[in-house]
Amino acid sequence: MIFQIFFVILYIAAILSLLYGLWTIVPFFYGLPWVPTAHDRVRRALEMVDLRPDELLYDLGAGDGRIILMAAKDFGARAIGIEASPMQFAFTWLRIFFSGVKSKVSVRRENFYRTEFSDADVIFAYLTSDQAIRLQDDLASQLKPGARVVAVAFDFPDWKPNDFDEGYLLFSYTMPPQKGGMLAYFTERESELE
């Protein structure tokens, strides 16, 4: 009996380790680890871009679905998560199913380099600088005028942000992007202070 209990525990532990391994390792294959954005930082980011009811938000790399769910529950927006990793995709799909806002939120198992963004009002992105460089031309050409992009912990090097939160390290941009990057942003801010 003791041996049977031992093997059941071992079996459960092995399955949990496998699931945890898939959860953490698979995102690396897409060039970005799974690092969630803290809830207060997400809220600040969505406030910075003034997300309004019924606007459409995309989260590039939906992770555990926290951004799209907050966008719908707390801001009344519609939201689509793009997620390449099967574990994060399945988890987010389940969260949406039981969320009470599933008419407003969805997740797609897709590589965000292949996503069409032309209907987006807001893009939420927690990426790396390399991914930003790869994405910035597609975003600039696809997004409609007035659409906003908020970047967590990295900036789009060719674009001048219209707002920057130093505490949370958030950068927000309005389309079409203005050229010049952070240098142009700080130069403009200094001249305003003089």
Ligand SMILES: C[S@@+](CC[C@H](N)C(=O)[O-])C[C@H]1O[C@@H](n2cnc3c(N)ncnc32)[C@H](O)[C@@H]1O
């Ligand atoms: C840093 S996490 C951010 C998760 C969530 N957006 C947040 O802020 O809490 C990045 C997520 O993007 C996913 N990801 C990485 N590269 C991707 C790609 N090319 N297409 C879609 N998803 C990708 C990873 O699997 C991971 O879940």
